[in-house]
Amino acid sequence: MSTQTKYLLQESQLPKFWYNIQADLPKPMPPVLHPGTLQPIGPDDLAPLFPMSLILQEVSTEREIEIPEPVREVFRLWRPAPLFRAHRLEQVLGTPAKIFYKYEGVSPAGSHKPNSAIPQAFFNAQAGVKRLSTETGAGQWGSSLAMAGQMFGLDVTVYQVRVSYDQKPYRRALMETYGARCIPSPSNETEYGRAVLAQRPDHPGSLGIAISEAVEVAAKNEDTKYALGSVLNHVLLHQTIIGLEAMEQMHMADAWPDVIVGCTGGGSNFAGLAFPFIGHGLRGGAKPRIVAVEPAACPSLTRGKYAYDFGDTAHLTPLTKMHTLGSTFTPPGFHAGGLRYHGMAPLISHCKQLGLLDAVAYTQNQCFEAGVQFARAEGIVPAPEANHAVRGAIEEALRCKREGKAETILFNLSGHGHFDMSAYQAYFAGGLKDEHYDENELAQALSGLPSVPA
Amino acid sequence: MSTQTKYLLQESQLPKFWYNIQADLPKPMPPVLHPGTLQPIGPDDLAPLFPMSLILQEVSTEREIEIPEPVREVFRLWRPAPLFRAHRLEQVLGTPAKIFYKYEGVSPAGSHKPNSAIPQAFFNAQAGVKRLSTETGAGQWGSSLAMAGQMFGLDVTVYQVRVSYDQKPYRRALMETYGARCIPSPSNETEYGRAVLAQRPDHPGSLGIAISEAVEVAAKNEDTKYALGSVLNHVLLHQTIIGLEAMEQMHMADAWPDVIVGCTGGGSNFAGLAFPFIGHGLRGGAKPRIVAVEPAACPSLTRGKYAYDFGDTAHLTPLTKMHTLGSTFTPPGFHAGGLRYHGMAPLISHCKQLGLLDAVAYTQNQCFEAGVQFARAEGIVPAPEANHAVRGAIEEALRCKREGKAETILFNLSGHGHFDMSAYQAYFAGGLKDEHYDENELAQALSGLPSVPA
Numbered sequence: 020m021s022t023q024t025k026y027l028l029q030e031s032q033l034p035k036f037w038y039n040i041q042a043d044l045p046k047p048m049p050p051v052l053h054p055g056t057l058q059p060i061g062p063d064d065l066a067p068l069f070p071m072s073l074i075l076q077e078v079s080t081e082r083e084i085e086i087p088e089p090v091r092e093v094f095r096l097w098r099p100a101p102l103f104r105a106h107r108l109e110q111v112l113g114t115p116a117k118i119f120y121k122y123e124g125v126s127p128a129g130s131h132k133p134n135s136a137i138p139q140a141f142f143n144a145q146a147g148v149k150r151l152s153t154e155t156g157a158g159q160w161g162s163s164l165a166m167a168g169q170m171f172g173l174d175v176t177v178y179q180v181r182v183s184y185d186q187k188p189y190r191r192a193l194m195e196t197y198g199a200r201c202i203p204s205p206s207n208e209t210e211y212g213r214a215v216l217a218q219r220p221d222h223p224g225s226l227g228i229a230i231s232e233a234v235e236v237a238a239k240n241e242d243t244k245y246a247l248g249s250v251l252n253h254v255l256l257h258q259t260i261i262g263l264e265a266m267e268q269m270h271m272a273d274a275w276p277d278v279i280v281g282c283t284g285g286g287s288n289f290a291g292l293a294f295p296f297i298g299h300g301l302r303g304g305a306k307p308r309i310v311a312v313e314p315a316a317c318p319s320l321t322r323g324k325y326a327y328d329f330g331d332t333a334h335l336t337p338l339t340k341m342h343t344l345g346s347t348f349t350p351p352g353f354h355a356g357g358l359r360y361h362g363m364a365p366l367i368s369h370c371k372q373l374g375l376l377d378a379v380a381y382t383q384n385q386c387f388e389a390g391v392q393f394a395r396a397e398g399i400v401p402a403p404e405a406n407h408a409v410r411g412a413i414e415e416a417l418r419c420k421r422e423g424k425a426e427t428i429l430f431n432l433s434g435h436g437h438f439d440m441s442a443y444q445a446y447f448a449g450g451l452k453d454e455h456y457d458e459n460e461l462a463q464a465l466s467g468l469p470s471v472p473a
Numbered sequence: 474m475s476t477q478t479k480y481l482l483q484e485s486q487l488p489k490f491w492y493n494i495q496a497d498l499p500k501p502m503p504p505v506l507h508p509g510t511l512q513p514i515g516p517d518d519l520a521p522l523f524p525m526s527l528i529l530q531e532v533s534t535e536r537e538i539e540i541p542e543p544v545r546e547v548f549r550l551w552r553p554a555p556l557f558r559a560h561r562l563e564q565v566l567g568t569p570a571k572i573f574y575k576y577e578g579v580s581p582a583g584s585h586k587p588n589s590a591i592p593q594a595f596f597n598a599q600a601g602v603k604r605l606s607t608e609t610g611a612g613q614w615g616s617s618l619a620m621a622g623q624m625f626g627l628d629v630t631v632y633q634v635r636v637s638y639d640q641k642p643y644r645r646a647l648m649e650t651y652g653a654r655c656i657p658s659p660s661n662e663t664e665y666g667r668a669v670l671a672q673r674p675d676h677p678g679s680l681g682i683a684i685s686e687a688v689e690v691a692a693k694n695e696d697t698k699y700a701l702g703s704v705l706n707h708v709l710l711h712q713t714i715i716g717l718e719a720m721e722q723m724h725m726a727d728a729w730p731d732v733i734v735g736c737t738g739g740g741s742n743f744a745g746l747a748f749p750f751i752g753h754g755l756r757g758g759a760k761p762r763i764v765a766v767e768p769a770a771c772p773s774l775t776r777g778k779y780a781y782d783f784g785d786t787a788h789l790t791p792l793t794k795m796h797t798l799g800s801t802f803t804p805p806g807f808h809a810g811g812l813r814y815h816g817m818a819p820l821i822s823h824c825k826q827l828g829l830l831d832a833v834a835y836t837q838n839q840c841f842e843a844g845v846q847f848a849r850a851e852g853i854v855p856a857p858e859a860n861h862a863v864r865g866a867i868e869e870a871l872r873c874k875r876e877g878k879a880e881t882i883l884f885n886l887s888g889h890g891h892f893d894m895s896a897y898q899a900y901f902a903g904g905l906k907d908e909h910y911d912e913n914e915l916a917q918a919l920s921g922l923p924s925v926p927a
Contacts, residue, residue: 022546023484023549024484024546024549024550025484025549027481027483029481030477030478030479092476092478093852095477095478095479096478096479096557096561096851096852096853097852103550107550107624125579126852127848127851127852127853127854128852129891133852166852169849170561170852188894188895188898189891189894189895189898190894191898192894192895192897192898192901193854193891193894193897195897195898195901196845196848196849196854196894196897196901197848197849198849391650394581394650394651395623395650395651395652397550397581398547398550398551398580398581398582398587398620398624399550399581400581400647400650435891437583437643437647437889437891437892438891438894440642440643440644440646440647440650440892441642441643441646443646443647443649443650444642444643444645444646444649447646447649447650
């Protein structure tokens with residue numbers, strides 16, 4: 020048995036191309052629709068918000084899209100990221116399975132989010148953009164874009180959900196360390212923010228409102244564009260660097276996954292690991308089972324409807340076909356803030372429809388229990404979001420134990436939990452509720468989906 | 474010019490031996506004295522507190538001491554640690570200097586502390602010890618020992634300074650995640666703690682009191698030993714894995730340091746990087762200039778006296794000769810909690826006396842300014858302690874710029890700042906005071922040093 024723990028790639032092995040799964044899909048993606056005309060939109064419709072280079076990535080069906088050298092130069096600060104064999108966790112579980120995990124917490128921001136923030140900043144800077152606006156909840160995306168903007172000379176303005184702004188000042192301090200402006204949303208800086216505040220001066224904010232503010236600022240200012248941290252095709256494309264590296268590292272380990280597990284909110288870290296393996300299978304290679312793990316309190320893939328819906332609550336975005344709980348659905352306030360989104364990335368939703376992946380849901384106590392078990396065996400304390408992937412992988416390993424199968428499991432440990440220790444503190448104090456959504460609210464949100472003729 | 478950013482060693486290159494600088498010193502260390510008899514103590518005097526294997530490391534003059542395989546197995550979870558070339562920082566500074574940094578923030582606890590916590594737990598477990606007691610201030614050492622104890626099946630009890638216990642709950646949550654008990658000190662669990670509380674029920678605690686409680690528990694319980702995170706010879710020995718790896722990595726980079734910089738509190742991360750290079754120089758190799766950077770508010774090397782003193786404020790420890798501000802000196806409450814210690818490691822103090830290293834002191838605003846500059850260039854946000862090393866390295870790089878010299882600078886980035894964002898927050902809010910110690914208090918503390926005949 021190999022006792023090697025880490026599989027490290029040299030900088031010369033850093034991927035030079037992202038992998039675009041749209042090239043290999045047996046059926047093309049449903050079109051994105053204009054919310055007024057219900058007609059498919061074209062690249063120009065998105066031009067006020069994004070630079071054309073990113074829009075072209077959004078719609079591309081080329082298999083390989085080049086990673087520019089200035090992006091790779093920044094990536095070298097932490098990439099290639101390590102792949103670990105979880106020897107110690109395997110021993111604790113007493114499983115015959117081999118467990119591997121790709122670790123994205125080595126980035127300076129502590130998660131996979133810079134994988135897309137860096138290229139988004141680069142392509143915007145290249146297009147002459149001076150400022151990026153974005154929204155953030157807990158702050159993982161906001162801090163990553165703040166770092167990326169700093170590195171390419173862009174000003175970054177982050178609209179942070181006010182309740183998070185007040186309750187989680189450390190991520191805000193990280194954004195400011197990277198030189199970004201962080202504004203509690205709803206704010207007085209936008210028309211939409213002012214309208215919300217006029218109705219309710221102490222409004223706690225929501226991701227939907229923050230998106231609307233960030234989009235408004237980008238739409239109204241020539242020198243400003245908008246950046247989104249998940250869901251969109253080009254964001255998932257950027258994250259495929261995770262899976263491309265992992266494929267090389269599995270070769271180094273002389274192994275190949277039978278099962279791939281990731282956590283899903285908007286879907287970017289999951290797609291980043293899984294898509295290159297799915298594509299390999301579609302092109303005739305081995306077909307690992309792909310398992311998306313989502314929170315039981317926000318189960319878009321397992322309980323949502325596959326339908327056209329808005330990406331935001333204020334209904335400013337185009338309509339995309341995706342697994343959705345309805346854009347008016349408000350997920351309960353569980354700790355894995357990065358997974359609190361009503362919809363699933365259209366690309367992942369499409370793959371689910373095509374039978375290319377499975378989905379399961381766990382409660383947050385189930386996930387924290389797994390995270391603590393992982394930390395005590397492997398040292399690394401996972402982020403609450405990543406605990407969902409840990410739980411999924413442990414379940415697979417225990418299944419292998421029951422079935423006496425020595426399968427190979429690969430999961431994505433998308434970030435460390437050093438910014439989230441208050442959640443662990445609450446868990447140890449017995450204070451985590453397994454908050455369930457309101458079934459009536461879900462039914463209502465689903466019944467309010469926009470009507471789109473087939 | 475090489476554009477390589479990281480220099481990574483394979484697991485097979487993980488050092489098999491620690492380096493013991495005592496083998497190469499031109500003059501042996503002054504003896505450790507019994508506080509009552511003022512006579513040199515022997516190994517047996519320390520046996521109530523430490524297992525004999527660690528005591529023998531403490532007094533050894535063997536050059537190489539083997540790292541046991543079970544310790545190396547745990548080290549593989551994050552070691553060998555990367556060495557970085559700070560290309561982007563060099564550009565920002567416009568310096569002809571080459572700046573390299575060894576990064577210890579990749580450990581699961583986020584700092585270099587596990588380098589000694591893991592072997593200390595191993596040697597204690599090997600000696601049949603069931604429980605470790607220790608103290609911690611901000612919690613870096615406590616969380617590292619908590620992780621180490623979990624990995625070798627030892628119960629860990631951490632006495633945390635009460636004010637930190639209340640103000641910094643996240644490190645405590647980390648200790649609990651690793652399964653340790655964390656107790657605010659002064660506590661009702663020890664005689665000494667009860668005596669302090671009887672005098673002042675709301676006592677905020679101090680590192681000195683917490684040490685006394687942890688030592689008392691170890692001295693009174695057959696199955697319990699004590700563990701210290703810095704200062705002692707064997708702790709510095711364990712940290713030499715940093716410098717030993719860095720030497721290999723400098724070879725990979727086809728470079729060798731002209732200057733080595735580290736931050737100093739008790740001295741362990743600094744010694745860990747510097748000692749292997751100092752020893753190499755003592756054995757006839759190149760002699761880099763070695764610069765210890767300490768906080769201006771707790772300047773043991775630059776303002777302290779080289780004298781016999783106690784290691785704790787309660788005067789339970791033996792007397793060691795070291796640079797000290799006096800054991801009754803109370804450092805102001807600056808943010809780099811890991812550097813708030815009245816004394817300097819005896820081995821480092823001895824090297825200073827022998828002219829083997831220099832020391833400088835900076836204020837905390839000077840250090841945070843450097844840390845922010847570093848974060849914006851390199852991405853990684855340093856811990857407040859590590860900001861001292863960053864400042865020292867930047868000063869050297871700017872000197873090189875003034876002098877037109879392309880020197881090679883190597884510094885130790887001993888930990889990341891993700892647990893310390895409240896300090897950055899205060900810095901941006903303009904809230905950091907450059908607290909100065911009271912000159913009268915220092916004079917008084919120094920005049921109260923124990924009288925030891927020459």
